[in-house]
Amino acid sequence: MTLISTPRNHIGFLDLLRGFLAFWVYYAHLKMASIGKDVIWGSPALAVDGFMILSGFLMAYHWVLREERFQSFWQQAKDFYIRRFFRIAPLYYSLLIIVFIWQSKFVAVKEAVNKIIPPAWGGAVLVLDNPDFQPLSFWNVFSHFSFTFGFIPKFVNSNMLPDWSIGLEMQFYLLFPILVLIIARFGSAATTFLVFLSTITTAKYVGLYDHAGLIARFPQPSFIFFKLNIFLSGMAIAYAYLAKENKRKVYWILISILSLFNAKIHIFIIAALIILLLFFDENSKDILSRIGNGKLSKFLGDTSYGLYLMHLPVMYPILYILFSQDWFLQLPIYPRLLMTVIIISPVVYGLAYLVNRFIELPGIRFGKRITANNRRD
Numbered sequence: 523m524t525l526i527s528t529p530r531n532h533i534g535f536l537d538l539l540r541g542f543l544a545f546w547v548y549y550a551h552l553k554m555a556s557i558g559k560d561v562i563w564g565s566p567a568l569a570v571d572g573f574m575i576l577s578g579f580l581m582a583y584h585w586v587l588r589e590e591r592f593q594s595f596w597q598q599a600k601d602f603y604i605r606r607f608f609r610i611a612p613l614y615y616s617l618l619i620i621v622f623i624w625q626s627k628f629v630a631v632k633e634a635v636n637k638i639i640p641p642a643w644g645g646a647v648l649v650l651d652n653p654d655f656q657p658l659s660f661w662n663v664f665s666h667f668s669f670t671f672g673f674i675p676k677f678v679n680s681n682m683l684p685d686w687s688i689g690l691e692m693q694f695y696l697l698f699p700i701l702v703l704i705i706a707r708f709g710s711a712a713t714t715f716l717v718f719l720s721t722i723t724t725a726k727y728v729g730l731y732d733h734a735g736l737i738a739r740f741p742q743p744s745f746i747f748f749k750l751n752i753f754l755s756g757m758a759i760a761y762a763y764l765a766k767e768n769k770r771k772v773y774w775i776l777i778s779i780l781s782l783f784n785a786k787i788h789i790f791i792i793a794a795l796i797i798l799l800l801f802f803d804e805n806s807k808d809i810l811s812r813i814g815n816g817k818l819s820k821f822l823g824d825t826s827y828g829l830y831l832m833h834l835p836v837m838y839p840i841l842y843i844l845f846s847q848d849w850f851l852q853l854p855i856y857p858r859l860l861m862t863v864i865i866i867s868p869v870v871y872g873l874a875y876l877v878n879r880f881i882e883l884p885g886i887r888f889g890k891r892i893t894a895n896n897r898r899d
Contacts, residue, residue: 541822578756
């Protein structure tokens with residue numbers, strides 16, 4: 523593949539987009555829990571699809587930029603697996619231990635809130651009443667620490683973390699080097715068609731949400747072949763951005779659009795936004811570039827993983843305390859929502875900043891150190 527002449531190691535506006543997607547998930551859950559209404563711009567599950575596009579883009583983008591550092595494909599794949607594990611696992615394991623230890627407490631909070639909240643607040647009851655919580659067992663714990671729980675329907679929603687997407691992400695990491703190899707050997711069109719078949723077959727035979735299916739029913743799309751086409755779309759955007767010839771750029775953009783064959787309009791908008799900002803963000807003096815590379819964007823990007831992963835176990839105990847106060851219950855719904863945002867946001871963002879600094883970044887640095895000898899001098 524022919525690359526652009528000066529690819530950037532860091533693309534600032536993607537931090538801003540990651541931060542917005544993480545806020546989308548957090549705010550949607552907070553709104554449903556506090557006043558029983560969903561956000562007007564769409565379900566938080568759509569924001570997770572946006573994360574998948576970004577993940578596909580970033581994995582492919584940095585893979586191509588780093589190819590010359592390795593003597594072989596499999597050397598790079600080994601480096602990729604180790605670095606991605608230490609990017610995701612340290613914070614996830616830390617929070618997983620906490621929610622497993624306090625599982626019974628979270629269940630008690632859920633049951634208490636269901637008694638406090640009037641039935642008219644259906645959204646809040648729906649969020650807090652999670653019938654998928656599973657008692658602690660060897661297989662429950664093992665499946666989460668091994669990241670295999672995404673293949674097991676009863677463990678997909680078995681704790682307070684929204685970690686079904688983390689299991690999905692790790693499955694994508696496992697397949698990513700193989701996808702790169704398939705694209706190189708058989709071409710992007712054949713790969714897109716193969717992913718299309720896998721997605722259609724999975725949707726038909728594997729149940730999701732209320733659809734029972736012939737094989738199993740997943741409460742969330744935690745099985746990779748539900749969403750592999752979304753990840754592939756992000757990869758295609760990266761290849762379009764890195765290609766030098768305009769024909770190749772257009773070709774890869776078409777592949778990206780075709781990969782989103784079954785996605786909702788929100789996902790097309792996110793993909794189009796990424797494409798537009800990538801191809802019109804070359805001048806560092808542009809206002810979009812200055813915003814994207816500013817301190818706020820960096821903060822939102824740095825805290826996005828922590829905010830996404832920890833907002834539920836932080837949010838629910840605070841809501842339980844608020845729901846126990848008569849003055850809070852007597853507030854009209856939107857002042858009540860505003861109050862929860864004002865009280866909870868500094869806590870969850872502050873904690874997300876701290877875990878990024880003291881857990882995520884050390885994990886990233888450790889992954890880089892243990893893979894240093896795997897690269898060419």
